[in-house]
Amino acid sequence: MSKYLIKDNVIFKENSGETIALSAVDIYDSKEHLENLGLSFSKLSLEGKIVFSFKDAHIVVSLVTRKNNDEYGVKTANRKFLDYIIINNTWYYLTFDNESFDKIIDKLRINIDEKLDFNQYLNCKLELKKSNIDYVDDVSEKISEIKAYSPSDIIDEEINGSLFTYQNIGFNWLSFMYRNNCGAVLADEMGLGKTLQIIALFAYLRKIKNNSHFLVACPLSLLENWKREINKFAPNIKVLVHHGANRTGLYKKLLDYDVIVTSYSNIQSDLGMINMIDWDLLVVDEAQNIKNPYANRTKFLKEVNSKCRIAVTGTPFENHIEDIWSIIDFVLPDYLGTLGSFKKEYIDDIYSAEKIEPLITPLMLRRRVTEVADDLPPRVDISQPIIMTDDEAVLYEGNRKNAFQSLKELKIDKIQKLRLFCTHPYVYSGKNLQSDPSLVSSKYQRLCEIVEEIVNNEEKVLIFTSFNKMNELLVSDLKKRFSIPVLSITGETDVKHRQSIIDDYSNIEGAAALILNPKAAGAGLNITAANHVIHYNLEWNPAIEDQASARAYRRGQSKTVFIYRLFYVGTIEEIINEKILRKRDISNVAIIGNQGDIDKEDLERALNISPIGGMGNA
Numbered sequence: 001m002s003k004y005l006i007k008d009n010v011i012f013k014e015n016s017g018e019t020i021a022l023s024a025v026d027i028y029d030s031k032e033h034l035e036n037l038g039l040s041f042s043k044l045s046l047e048g049k050i051v052f053s054f055k056d057a058h059i060v061v062s063l064v065t066r067k068n069n070d071e072y073g074v075k076t077a078n079r080k081f082l083d084y085i086i087i088n089n090t091w092y093y094l095t096f097d098n099e100s101f102d103k104i105i106d107k108l109r110i111n112i113d114e115k116l117d118f119n120q121y122l123n124c125k126l127e128l129k130k131s132n133i134d135y136v137d138d139v140s141e142k143i144s145e146i147k148a149y150s151p152s153d154i155i156d157e158e159i160n161g162s163l164f165t166y167q168n169i170g171f172n173w174l175s176f177m178y179r180n181n182c183g184a185v186l187a188d189e190m191g192l193g194k195t196l197q198i199i200a201l202f203a204y205l206r207k208i209k210n211n212s213h214f215l216v217a218c219p220l221s222l223l224e225n226w227k228r229e230i231n232k233f234a235p236n237i238k239v240l241v242h243h244g245a246n247r248t249g250l251y252k253k254l255l256d257y258d259v260i261v262t263s264y265s266n267i268q269s270d271l272g273m274i275n276m277i278d279w280d281l282l283v284v285d286e287a288q289n290i291k292n293p294y295a296n297r298t299k300f301l302k303e304v305n306s307k308c309r310i311a312v313t314g315t316p317f318e319n320h321i322e323d324i325w326s327i328i329d330f331v332l333p334d335y336l337g338t339l340g341s342f343k344k345e346y347i348d349d350i351y352s353a354e355k356i357e358p359l360i361t362p363l364m365l366r367r368r369v370t371e372v373a374d375d376l377p378p379r380v381d382i383s384q385p386i387i388m389t390d391d392e393a394v395l396y397e398g399n400r401k402n403a404f405q406s407l408k409e410l411k412i413d414k415i416q417k418l419r420l421f422c423t424h425p426y427v428y429s430g431k432n433l434q435s436d437p438s439l440v441s442s443k444y445q446r447l448c449e450i451v452e453e454i455v456n457n458e459e460k461v462l463i464f465t466s467f468n469k470m471n472e473l474l475v476s477d478l479k480k481r482f483s484i485p486v487l488s489i490t491g492e493t494d495v496k497h498r499q500s501i502i503d504d505y506s507n508i509e510g511a512a513a514l515i516l517n518p519k520a521a522g523a524g525l526n527i528t529a530a531n532h533v534i535h536y537n538l539e540w541n542p543a544i545e546d547q548a549s550a551r552a553y554r555r556g557q558s559k560t561v562f563i564y565r566l567f568y569v570g571t572i573e574e575i576i577n578e579k580i581l582r583k584r585d586i587s588n589v590a591i592i593g594n595q596g597d598i599d600k601e602d603l604e605r606a607l608n609i610s611p612i613g614g615m616g617n618a
Contacts, residue, residue, distance in 0.1 A: 002014065002015045002033070003015075004030065004033055004034055004036075004037060005037070006037055006039075006086070008075065009075055009085070009086040010075050010077055010082065011027055011034070011037070011086075013026070013030070021077030021078060021082075023082070023083055023084075024082075024083040024084045024093050024094075027084065027091070038089060039086065039089055039090070039091050040089065040090050040091070041090075041091045042090050042091065042092050042093075044092060045092060045093040045094065045095050046065040046066070046067060046085065046092045046093075046094055046095070047065060047066075047094070047095050047096070048063050048064070048065050048074060048081070048094040048095065048096030049063070049064055049065070049096075049134055049135065049136060050062070050063055050101070050128060050133065050134070050135035050136070051063075051064050051135065051136040051137075051138065052116075052121060052124075052125070052135065052136070052137050052138060052139045053138040053139065054138065054139060055115075058115035058116075059115060059116045059117075059118065059121045059139055060115055060116065061110070061112055061116060061121075061124065062074070063081040063094075063096065064136075065085055065092075065094060067087060067092075072085060072087055074094065076112055076113055079105075079111050079112060079113055080098070080102055080105075080112070081096075081098065081101070081112065082094070083096065083098050097131065097133055100131045100133060101128075101131075101133060104124060104127040104128065104131065105124075107127065108120055108123055108124055108127065110124060117180045117181065117182075118176075118177060118180035118181070118182040118362075119180065119181060119182050119332075121139065121362070122182070122332070122335060122359075122362060122363070123335070125137065125358070125359065126335070126359060129359070137358060137362075139362060155168075155171065155200055155203060155204060157207075158203035158204070158206075158207060158234055158236060159199070159200055159203055159233055159234055160232065160233050160234070160235065161233060163193075163196065163197070163200060164193070164372070164375040164376070165372075165375055166188075166192070166367055166371075166372040166375055167192075167193055167196060167197050167200075170186065170188065170194075170197040170365060170367075171197050171200040171201060171204070173365050174186065174197060174198070174200075174201045174310065174365075175201060175204055175205075177308075177310075178201065178205065178281070178308050181307070181308065182308070182332065182363070183308055183309040183310060183311075183330070183331030183332045183363070184310050184311075184331055184363055184364070184365070185287070185310075185311045185312075185313070185316055185327060185328070185331055185360075185363055185364040185365070186198070186310060186311070186312045186313075186364075186365055187312075187313055187314065187316040187364050187365065187366035188314065188365070188366060188367045189314050189366075189367065189368050189369050189453070189457065190314040190450065190453045190454070190457075190562070191369065191380050191382065191560075191562040192367060192369065192372065192376075194312050194314070195225075195226065195229050195285075195312075196229070196233055198216075198283055198310065198312065199229060199230055199233050199234050199237075200233075200234075201281075201310075202214055202230070202234065202237055202258065202259060202281075203234045203236075203237065205280060205281065206236075206237060206258055209280070212258060212280045212281075213254075213255065213257075213258065213260070213277055213278075213279055213280055214258060214259045214260070214279065214280060214281045214282075214283065215259075215260050215262070215274070215277075215279045215281070215282050215283070215304065215306065216259060216260070216261045216262070216283045216284075216285060217262060217263070217264055217267050217282070217283070217284045217285070217301060217304075218261065218262075218263065218264075218284070218285035218286060219263065219264065219285070219286050219289065219442075219445060219446070219449065220243070220263045220265075220387060220389060220442045220445070221384075221386050221387075221442040221443065221445045221446035221449065222285055222286065222384075222386075222446070223241050223243055223261055223262070223263060223387050224241065224385040224386060224387045224569045225383075225384055225385055225386070226239075226241075226259075226261045226285070227239050227241050227261055228385055230259060230261075237258045237259055238256070238257045238258045238259070239257060239258065239259040239260075239261060240254065240256075240257040240259070240260050240261070241261050241262070241387075242254065242260050242261065242262040242266060242270075243261075243262060243263055243266060243387065244390070245390065247266070247270075249270075249273060250273075251273045251274070251276040251277055254273075254274075254277060255277065262274075264289065264297040264300075264301070265297075267297070267300050267301055267304065268296060268297065268300045271300055271303060271304070274304060275303070275304065275305045277305070278305050278306075278307070279304065279305060279306040279307070280306070280307050280308070281306060281307065281308050281309075281310065282301075282304050282306035282308070282309045282310070283309075283310045283312060284301055284309070284310070284311050284312065284330065285312045285313075286312070286313060286449055287311035287312055287313040287316070287327055287330070288313045288315045288316065288323075288327075290311070290326060290327060290330055291317075291322075291323035291326050291327060292323075292326065293322060293325065293326040293329070293339055298326060298330070301330065302329070302330055302333070309330060309331045309332075310331065311327050311330055311331050313327075314453045315452065315453050315456050316364065316366070320348055321342075321343070321346045321347060321348050321352055321353070321356070322339065322342070322343060324336075324356060324360060325339055325342045325343075326339075328360055328363060331363060332363060335359075336359070369559075369560055373559075373560060376560045377560070378553070378557075378560060378561065379549075379553050379560070379561045379563065380560060380561070380562050380563070381563050381565070382562060382563065382564050382565070383564075383565045383567075383577070384446060384564055384565060384566045384567070385567060385568075385569045385574070385577075386442050386443050386446055386566060386567065386568050386569065387442060387568075387569055387570075387611070388442060388443075388568055388570070388571070388611045389440065389441070389442050391425075391440065392425060392440070392441065392442070392611070393570075393611040393612050394612070395421070395425065396418070396421055396422075396568075396571060396611055397610055397611065397612050399417060399418055399421055400418065400571075400607060400610065402414070403415065403417065403418055403607055415572065415603065415606070418571070418572045418606070419467075419537060419572060419573070419576075420467055420469075422443070422537060422567075422568050422571055422572065422573050423443075423465065423467050423469075423470040423536065423537055424437060424440075424441050424443075424444055424470060424473060425440050425441060426440070426473060427467060427469040427470045427473060430469075437473060437477055443536075443566055443568060446566060447463070447534060447536060447566065448481065450532075450534060450564055451463075451478060451482065451513065451534075452482065454511065454532050455482045455484055455511040457511075458510045458511050459511060459530075459531060459532060460505070460508075460511065460512050460513070460514070460529050460530035460531070460532065461512075461513050461514070461530055461532040461533070461534060462513075462514050462516055462527060462530045462532070462533045462534070462548075462551060462552055463513060463514070463515050463516065463534045463536055464516050464517070464518045464521075464533070464534065464535050464536060464537075464545075464548045465515065465516075465517070465518075465536040465537050466517055466518055466519065466537060466539065467537065468490050468491070468492070468517075470536065470537070471488055471490055471515050471517065474486070474488075474513075474515045474536075475487075475488050475515055478513050478515075482511070482513075484510075484511045484512055484513060485505075485508050485512045485513075486512070486513045486514075486515065487501050487504065487505050487512070487513070487514045487515070488501075488514070488515045488516075489501055489502075489514070489515070489516050489517065489520055489521045490516075490517045490520055491517050491519065491520040493520065498520075498521065498525065499525070501514075502514070502525055502526075502527055505527070505529065505530075506527070506529035508529075514527065514530065516548070516551075518535075518539060518544050518545065518547075518548040519544065521548070521551065525551050526551070526554065526556065527551040527552055528552060528554060528556045528557040528558075530551075530552045531552060531557065531559040531560065531561050531562065532552075532561070532562050532563075532564070533548070533549050533551070533552050533553070533561065533562070533563045533564070534563075534564045534566065535548065535549075535563070535564065535565045535566065536566055537566075537567075537573070538565065538567050538573055538576045538577055538580060539576070539580075540576055540579065542579075542580040542583045545565075545580065549561075549563050565577070568611065569611070570609055570610055570611035570612070571606075571609065571611055572606040572607075572609075574609060575602055575605050575606040575609060576602075576606075579602055
């Protein structure tokens with residue numbers, strides 16, 4: 001004899017010692033046997049909807065329904081959602097495509113009574129979309145607020161300095177994604193310290209897992225910056241720049257380090273050796289450079305063996321819908337299907353962007369400067385140490401040896417030629433051998449990367465260089481490269497016309513660049529329309545640099561000002577940078593101009609340092 005009972009609003013049938021949860025069809029077929037349960041059966045049906053949410057810092061999937069503006073959760077039985085609900089002793093049938101949803105959870109091996117990992121959550125949303133099943137996603141709304149286990153004590157021990165609140169949230173999110181075996185796109189705006197958030201993740205993973213190995217792939221212009229930032233903020237992490245003719249060809253030597261920093265081109269040429277290591281994490285910086293899915297660098301980076309991948313970029317999606325596919329396919333392969341199927345479903349229009357947004361938002365964290373301005377100081381100084389290209393280094397070395405012969409005579413013109421060479425090979429030689437100056441100068445490449453993001457954010461930039469030929473190159477190339485207004489003030493610009501140039505620049509709506517000589521325009525001018533300052537070549541006298549920066553960082557400036565200082569390592573510019581930092585520690589700074597008294601000790605160091613000797617060193 002069968003017996004029917006209700007337990008926790010689920011109807012069961014007991015027969016021969018076996019208890020079975022009934023479906024809506026079973027219940028309809030057995031209604032006459034259920035009268036003793038005290039239920040009334042409504043003729044109305046209620047609509048069920050899937051909801052993804054956080055519970056105890058974990059992702060869960062629920063089926064909910066609403067009645068009289070109140071929300072009710074649907075019960076589960078046998079690891080499946082029921083197709084009915086009991087509310088206040090009244091039974092309601094649920095309209096929901098249980099059959100399709102059951103197929104999805106079976107396919108993805110999801111147990112709806114347990115937490116979902118991030119990949120299950122993402123793929124479940126994708127399958128629901130394919131099946132035209134609506135859902136509510138409370139996870140995406142809170143993705144940047146994840147408060148999963150945050151090992152702040154570990155970070156406090158391993159990191160020199162403190163993370164801003166938004167950086168700590170970013171670190172929490174990155175560690176959450178890693179623990180969930182999921183890639184990510186860290187897309188904070190430029191100047192918000194994306195590198196430090198990644199370094200914090202390195203420190204955390206290294207602490208919790210012995211013998212971890214991390215690989216950073218970035219443009220040549222950022223190799224040295226990654227090394228120095230890691231040494232500065234996490235000195236316990238062993239880092240190696242894998243670059244240059246003297247780099248190792250033995251993978252076991254790379255295993256002596258926690259972090260290997262290398263360039264895109266080295267990934268391509270050394271992939272066989274690199275793939276002898278199972279990397280715990282692959283980080284691609286300036287990841288907008290892999291937006292082209294057909295480019296060799298994109299293809300080779302996707303072939304690197306890594307358990308987790310993070311794309312770091314301030315400009316994640318710039319031009320075409322396939323940019324989105326390429327970067328997302330890097331961090332989470334196959335998530336968006338093949339490129340062909342993706343392009344069939346999504347085109348370059350607003351409707352497609354709105355369709356794709358819910359799928360990619362959980363994978364990307366992007367904060368803008370305006371959103372975290374309260375965290376930031378009014379001025380952010382960003383030094384950018386840069387490694388020369390191999391060709392630049394060889395040419396510089398020849399000029400250095402020539403200048404070294406004149407050390408005893410202290411010929412300033414020889415020193416000036418070394419400084420001039422550090423601007424651009426075209427400027428030094430007077431010959432334009434290629435149409436694109438960023439292809440032969442890693443410093444100019446880095447400048448273009450910075451300016452690109454400034455332009456994309458519709459902001460203005462001041463670029464200081466003390467060499468007129470470099471000024472001319474900047475005006476000519478940036479105007480064509482970014483299709484923006486580019487104005488200029490040099491020592492030859494009539495004093496009475498300088499203010500009108502600044503007024504014209506300030507009145508431009510949107511992005512614009514102003515190229516300035518630091519002595520001609522480094523004092524007395526108010527240029528608060530710009531909140532980005534780039535010192536393209538450094539000056540011996542820190543007062544000249546400070547006065548130039550003060551054109552934008554002054555009373556009347558309403559935004560945080562970002563000041564970038566570009567210099568080549570292993571060259572005279574590194575010595576100038578060290579001198580500037582040293583002088584700033586002295587309250588009474590001696591004025592030492594380009595034509596004035598330069599310390600012989602600094603000259604000796606400048607002429608003894610070589611970009612070739614420093615390549616590939618840890």
